[in-house]
Amino acid sequence: MISWNEPVFGDKEKELVNKVLDSGYVSEGPMTKKLETRLAEIVGAKHIIMTTSCTAAIYLAIEADKRIRGYIKGDVIIPDLTFVATKNAVEMAKLTSKIYDVSENNYCLQDEDWMPIAKCTPKIVIPVNLLGRQAMDYIDSEFTVIMDNAGALGSDVTNGKVGCYSLQGNKIISCGQGGFCATDDDWYAEKIRQLKDFGREDKFDNNTIGFNLKFNDILAAVALGQLDQLEDRKIILTEQYKKYRKELSDYGKFVDYSLTEVPLWVEFIVGDERDELYDYLKARYVNCRKPWNPLVGLPNAKKYSEHVLWLPNGPTNDSYKMDEVISKIKEFYNGI
Numbered sequence: 001m002i003s004w005n006e007p008v009f010g011d012k013e014k015e016l017v018n019k020v021l022d023s024g025y026v027s028e029g030p031m032t033k034k035l036e037t038r039l040a041e042i043v044g045a046k047h048i049i050m051t052t053s054c055t056a057a058i059y060l061a062i063e064a065d066k067r068i069r070g071y072i073k074g075d076v077i078i079p080d081l082t083f084v085a086t087k088n089a090v091e092m093a094k095l096t097s098k099i100y101d102v103s104e105n106n107y108c109l110q111d112e113d114w115m116p117i118a119k120c121t122p123k124i125v126i127p128v129n130l131l132g133r134q135a136m137d138y139i140d141s142e143f144t145v146i147m148d149n150a151g152a153l154g155s156d157v158t159n160g161k162v163g164c165y166s167l168q169g170n171k172i173i174s175c176g177q178g179g180f181c182a183t184d185d186d187w188y189a190e191k192i193r194q195l196k197d198f199g200r201e202d203k204f205d206n207n208t209i210g211f212n213l214k215f216n217d218i219l220a221a222v223a224l225g226q227l228d229q230l231e232d233r234k235i236i237l238t239e240q241y242k243k244y245r246k247e248l249s250d251y252g253k254f255v256d257y258s259l260t261e262v263p264l265w266v267e268f269i270v271g272d273e274r275d276e277l278y279d280y281l282k283a284r285y286v287n288c289r290k291p292w293n294p295l296v297g298l299p300n301a302k303k304y305s306e307h308v309l310w311l312p313n314g315p316t317n318d319s320y321k322m323d324e325v326i327s328k329i330k331e332f333y334n335g336i
Contacts, residue, residue, distance in 0.1 A: 001285045002321050005265060005314040007174040013225030020217045031217035035224050036180070042230070045159055045182035047189035050215035051196050054150040054166035054179035058089035058126065060213065061146045061162035061181055064191035065124060066093065069144070074123035077143075079109040079135075080294045080301035082128040086148050087295055095123070101298035106255060108135035129157040131264040133257065150179075154234045156260035162188055167223055170314070172233050172264060175222035178215060233315060234262045240313045240322060241266050247326045251333045265289075266311040268329075274307050280332045286325050287312065 020031055028050070036048040051057050066072065076090045081102045090097045103110045109127040127135035128148040132155035137145065145160030153165050154172045159182045167178040181192050194201060199210020241263040245254045253269040270277060274290075281288055289310040294301035312325055 001287050002312050002324060003314075003316055004287045004289045004310065004312050005170045006316045007169050007176075008229075008315045009222070010225065010229075012228055013222045016221035016225050017218055020221045023217075026218050027216055028214040028220075029217050031220040031224065032215050035220040035227075038224065038227055039165075039180060039182070042227070043153070043159065043163065043165070043182045045163065046184040047182070047186070049181045049183075049189060049192045049196065050220065051179055051181065051213045052215065053085075053168070053177060054148070054164050055085040055089050055092075056196070056213045057162075057164035057179040057181045058086065058146065058148060059092045060192045060195050061164055061183075061188070062089060062093040062095065062124060063195055064188050065144045065146070065161070066095075067191055067195075068187060069123070071123060076123065077109070077125040078295075079128050080296055080298040081107055081130065081292075081304055082148065082295065083150070083292050084295065085150070086126060086128060090126075097295075099296050099298070101300045102130075102304070104300045104303075106130070106133050106135075107300065107304050108133055111136045127160075129155070131267070132157070132262045133255070134158065134261065149182075151264040154230060154237075154262040154264075156258075159183065161185060162192070167219075170265075172237065172262065173223060173226040173230055175219040175226065178219050178223065180215075229315075236315055237262050237264065237313060240317070243319075243322060244268065244311055244313075244326070248329060251329060266313050267291075268309045268311050269304075269307050270309065271307065274309060277329070277332055278309060281325075281328055284328050286328050 020026055032050050036050055039048045075096050075098045077098050078086050079102045080099050087097050102108055108130050124144045124146055126146045126148050129135050129152040131151045134157045137158040147160040147163040149157060149163045150166035163182040165180050167175050169176055183189050195210045196213040198212060199208035244266050255267050257263050278288055291305050291308050294305050
């Protein structure tokens, strides 16, 4: 079976994990600090705060905004095309999701898509920089923009007030599970750190409600080892996307990426035959993936969900395997 997308780990990760185990300090500590410093340079943010997942990162950013701006209830604009974790984070913070369709151009939320028709009083907007593409970056005193950058590490995308990233298994860099907040705002960084550490300002302060959403140095060691491969993987993912686009543009469409955006997964947009193509490839040991269902089923998000296949890519899929995928897709369309 040609896998859809799998992580690869090497000797550097093992070396750093063993270093943590030998130290006996496996909680969030010095290795996590090193990771935060490295990620700050990569994403261009003053503050990085590691946490358990991107879902947790989004939740912490929302909760920090509630406390800083002083509200309990409010609406949050999110796109219909996103993983359900975006909506879950809003619900965790006990706010109300207001869902709008994505652009037909790049399938991300754009300010012109929802602002003229918004009939709510949103406190927060959470655009999703889908698979490394830049969504809107609208900043206004009425809104706080929290960017869902779960799949955008390595791309030149904005963070808004707080950018939230994932290190889950099928991302460009993975430690199995984990995420982080990226922000230039000192106040938001302070609140997020406090919230993720039981609400404490110091070890002996328990006067503020908070949670245990801390990271740990074992995962930090894996992520640091992975980061040595980041630039190579950016090239791999970009070249895989280009190869698929060159070979298969006569059979389907591809979403455009700029020179500074890295396509995390490869979206192959076809017609009503999508499910038939998926089954055809699976029967021939090519494992593709269908996108998430839209949150409510608005037109552009629904179109994406019903007509896109995410093709096999990533560091485990070499040129030979890609040629096999391309050959099988051409066979399907040419009736061979």
